[in-house]
Amino acid sequence: MKILFSPTSPYVRKCMVTAMELGVDAQITLLPSYAHPVYRDRDIIAVNPLGIVPTLFADDGLVLYDSRVICEYLNDVGKGSLFPPAGRERWTSLTLQSLGDGMLDAALLARYEDVARPEGLKWVQWRAGQIDKIDTSLQALDAKPELLANRLDIGSITIACALWYLDLRFTELGWRERYPQVAAWYAAYSQRPATLASWALPS
Numbered sequence: 001m002k003i004l005f006s007p008t009s010p011y012v013r014k015c016m017v018t019a020m021e022l023g024v025d026a027q028i029t030l031l032p033s034y035a036h037p038v039y040r041d042r043d044i045i046a047v048n049p050l051g052i053v054p055t056l057f058a059d060d061g062l063v064l065y066d067s068r069v070i071c072e073y074l075n076d077v078g079k080g081s082l083f084p085p086a087g088r089e090r091w092t093s094l095t096l097q098s099l100g101d102g103m104l105d106a107a108l109l110a111r112y113e114d115v116a117r118p119e120g121l122k123w124v125q126w127r128a129g130q131i132d133k134i135d136t137s138l139q140a141l142d143a144k145p146e147l148l149a150n151r152l153d154i155g156s157i158t159i160a161c162a163l164w165y166l167d168l169r170f171t172e173l174g175w176r177e178r179y180p181q182v183a184a185w186y187a188a189y190s191q192r193p194a195t196l197a198s199w200a201l202p203s
């Protein structure tokens with residue numbers, strides 16, 4: 001397998017941490033790429049019309065996106081249980097995945113506002129709305145620590161990647177001080193071998 005890769009993409013990291021948890025990461029070759037919402041990469045678009053990373057090339061010729069599909073595919077390849085079978089537990093996992101992805105979507109939009117939008121076109125309230133989306137999500141997680149406790153699935157992986165990205169790009173949020181339950185969970189969860197190994201991904 002090959003994956004279109006960007007070292008700072010939290011969605012790529014989500015896929016690679018998933019692969020590491022499943023023990024299939026050695027089967028994936030990283031192909032450096034540069035996705036951008038304005039300066040769109042035609043090489044990515046040639047295989048994925050959305051022009052986004054991650055995009056995965058499976059060994060049988062399938063081209064897969066986005067991170068949700070890739071992670072579920074990797075779970076199949078590794079015969080894992082990161083996506084629980086049909087039932088209540090599956091819906092909880094998938095909803096947590098959506099929460100983590102939603103935090104990332106908001107963070108990415110705020111990031112693009114910071115680095116991609118020209119000065120005269122910036123909209124401060126709109127950016128604040130994205131940051132508030134991250135805050136309300138963290139509030140909800142902090143209020144229900146049992147949701148993440150002892151969890152190892154696509155939900156916990158995605159939330160952990162969202163927190164990783166906040167540490168990378170939004171240190172000024174100081175989320176640990178305001179959400180101590182989430183901080184305590186992340187401190188312990190980050191010690192998982194797959195998370196520790198993900199620090200060694202190229203940058």
Ligand SMILES: N[C@@H](CCC(=O)N[C@@H](CS)C(=O)NCC(=O)O)C(=O)O
Nearest residue numbers: 009011035036037052053054066067
């Ligand atoms: N929903 C997608 C989001 C992927 C995404 O937004 N990736 C960013 C890089 S972190 C990207 O490719 N941006 C280029 C663009 O927005 O056109 C997923 O889960 O994979």
